[in-house]
Amino acid sequence: MKCVVVTGSAGFIGFHVSRALLDRNETVVGVDNFNTYYYPGLKRARQEKLARSKNFVSMERDLADLNSVESLFQEFRPQIVCHLAAQAGVRYSLRNPVAYHQSNLAGFVNVIDQARRAEVERFVYASSSSVYGGNTKIPFSEDDRVDRPASLYGATKRANELIAYTYTQLWGMATIGLRLFTVYGPWGRPDMAYWSFLDRIVTGETIQVYNFGKHKRDFTYIDDIAQGVLAALSRPMNNSFELINLGNNRPVELMRFIERIEDLAGRKAVTEMVQVQPGDVLDTYADITKAREMLDFEPSVPFEAGIEKFVRWFMDHPQMIDEVRRFKKIRRQ
Numbered sequence: 060m061k062c063v064v065v066t067g068s069a070g071f072i073g074f075h076v077s078r079a080l081l082d083r084n085e086t087v088v089g090v091d092n093f094n095t096y097y098y099p100g101l102k103r104a105r106q107e108k109l110a111r112s113k114n115f116v117s118m119e120r121d122l123a124d125l126n127s128v129e130s131l132f133q134e135f136r137p138q139i140v141c142h143l144a145a146q147a148g149v150r151y152s153l154r155n156p157v158a159y160h161q162s163n164l165a166g167f168v169n170v171i172d173q174a175r176r177a178e179v180e181r182f183v184y185a186s187s188s189s190v191y192g193g194n195t196k197i198p199f200s201e202d203d204r205v206d207r208p209a210s211l212y213g214a215t216k217r218a219n220e221l222i223a224y225t226y227t228q229l230w231g232m233a234t235i236g237l238r239l240f241t242v243y244g245p246w247g248r249p250d251m252a253y254w255s256f257l258d259r260i261v262t263g264e265t266i267q268v269y270n271f272g273k274h275k276r277d278f279t280y281i282d283d284i285a286q287g288v289l290a291a292l293s294r295p296m297n298n299s300f301e302l303i304n305l306g307n308n309r310p311v312e313l314m315r316f317i318e319r320i321e322d323l324a325g326r327k328a329v330t331e332m333v334q335v336q337p338g339d340v341l342d343t344y345a346d347i348t349k350a351r352e353m354l355d356f357e358p359s360v361p362f363e364a365g366i367e368k369f370v371r372w373f374m375d376h377p378q379m380i381d382e383v384r385r386f387k388k389i390r391r392q
């Protein structure tokens with residue numbers, strides 16, 4: 060049994076990855092600062108579910124604070140680090156750049172440096188399809204140029220990859236960056252389009268459909284992503300520095316996505332078609348050849364089935380959804 064530190068364990072992906080690790084009988088130290096970017100009650104609920112396992116240790120820490128990270132590594136001496144904590148969101152990085160500096164740059168350096176000092180066997184971290192910026196050649200492949208991010212969020216994720224590269228070069232540390240493509244599913248993120256679309260369809264509010272619904276996204280179901288992350292944490296690797304796309308390889312037009320939610324919710328959306336927003340990337344679509352080869356990754360949940368699971372979860376949690384709604388109103392998100 061290994062000790063795995065999972066940062067961002069109260070977040071959407073961290074929660075599912077931690078759950079999958081606990082199912083495999085690993086010991087998980089789950090770290091999160093429960094920040095208020097979206098409703099922290101949802102984060103607390105996820106972490107409480109994890110804490111039902113005797114192999115889960117819950118730690119409330121801000122990773123931007125070096126002393127907190129240092130004491131964490133000294134206390135638990137993990138063998139593996141799965142660093143998923145970050146300030147997520149493309150549009151929010153236009154409004155609050157400092158949050159990205161704190162969590163994605165200061166936090167990242169604190170965690171990777173403590174992981175190096177603790178001589179962990181492997182450091183796996185979440186990068187993003189945002190590193191591909193405004194690239195027009197699709198599908199996006201790991202060999203494509205990534206020096207033109209379209210948002211500060213994308214720039215910090217690319218910076219993480221470059222920092223990881225130097226840690227591999229200087230210290231021989233095994234680092235794997237996973238470029239994740241739009242992840243969705245139960246216990247998902249209220250700031251993401253799939254959540255607000257469903258919520259607005261249910262409440263009858265108008266949905267602003269950016270770029271007239273023509274965006275294509277490689278919506279990837281959370282269980283597929285969790286399997287990919289687990290493979291990155293455990294499969295033997297020849298190289299000590301890797302960057303790997305994790306996506307669905309089947310892009311879906313936003314409008315089709317909305318229509319599927321309409322069918323499942325049994326209501327029509329009220330839509331307002333609007334222009335593309337600054338920082339938005341038109342189409343994202345992953346070439347997953349490398350993930351297939353290295354991680355035996357094969358996304359198995361088509362978006363029609365995945366969205367159904369999300370809608371069912373949403374309908375089964377009316378109180379949580381209501382609390383998220385009220386929080387969003389107060390914050391005018």
Ligand SMILES: NC(=O)c1ccc[n+]([C@@H]2O[C@H](COP(=O)([O-])OP(=O)(O)OC[C@H]3O[C@@H](n4cnc5c(N)ncnc54)[C@H](O)[C@@H]3O)[C@@H](O)[C@H]2O)c1
Binds near residue numbers: 071143147161241
């Ligand atoms: N969900 C997606 O579609 C997607 C796509 C590409 C990349 N990613 C990346 O995957 C990772 C997980 O994303 P998610 O969707 O679960 O987001 P999330 O916001 O649900 O989870 C991130 C968690 O990190 C925590 N956190 C943030 N800053 C912290 C800090 N300084 N100290 C401690 N905890 C902190 C947050 O409280 C949150 O619980 C992130 O790195 C994100 O950038 C996600």
